[in-house]
Amino acid sequence: xxxxxxxxxxxxxxKIWTEEGNGSVIQAAACTLDASLNGVRLQTSALRKIGQVxxxxxxxxxxxxxxxxxxxxxxxxxxxxxxxxxDGKVLFHHxxxxxxxxxxxxDREVHNRRSRQAECLAVxx
Numbered sequence: 001x002x003x004x005x006x007x008x009x010x011x012x013x014x015k016i017w018t019e020e021g022n023g024s025v026i027q028a029a030a031c032t033l034d035a036s037l038n039g040v041r042l043q044t045s046a047l048r049k050i051g052q053v054x055x056x057x058x059x060x061x062x063x064x065x066x067x068x069x070x071x072x073x074x075x076x077x078x079x080x081x082x083x084x085x086x087d088g089k090v091l092f093h094h095x096x097x098x099x100x101x102x103x104x105x106x107d108r109e110v111h112n113r114r115s116r117q118a119e120c121l122a123v124x125x
Contacts, residue, residue, distance in 0.1 A: 007041075008092075009034045016046055017055040030056075030081075035092055039068065039084045047081045056083065056091060063089035 016028045028046030035041070040056065047054065052067045064087045071077030085091075 007034045007036045010092075012058065012092075014042070014091075015057040016042075016044065017057070018047070018052065032092075033080065037085070037090060039082060040065065040091070042081045042083065043079055044081055045079045053086060054083070058091050061089070061091050063087055063091045 010032055012032050014030050014032055016030050018026050018028070020026060026046075028044065030042040030044035030046065033041040033043055047067050047070065050067050050070060054065055054067065055062055056065050063085060065083035066086050067081060068084045069082040071080035073079070
């Protein structure tokens with residue numbers, strides 16, 4: 001099955017908020033691996049339930065996502081999680097641009113947030 005939208009590879013730190021069964025909210029850190037307007041692939045060990053709806057945050061933006069798949073911890077995608085956008089909000093501005101502009105945006109964003117990206121990649125390892 002072909003993807004409906006292109007995916008852009010980039011590693012930036014994001015926050016995840018999950019609601020537990022007792023109503024408490026847990027916050028965790030994650031790192032993006034790639035994203036499209038419809039979804040994002042993360043490196044995190046914080047999500048363990050397919051179908052769970054979570055809030056993902058980057059900067060001041062927030063959007064709700066559903067856990068679509070979780071990588072096998074003993075397989076080739078340990079700690080990787082695929083999320084589907086459920087409320088249609090765009091979390092990453094550059095995904096609305098054409099491919100060349102998106103690449104330039106990611107380059108600027110990575111340059112401007114070099115220490116945060118390095119931190120993100122360290123978390124992902």
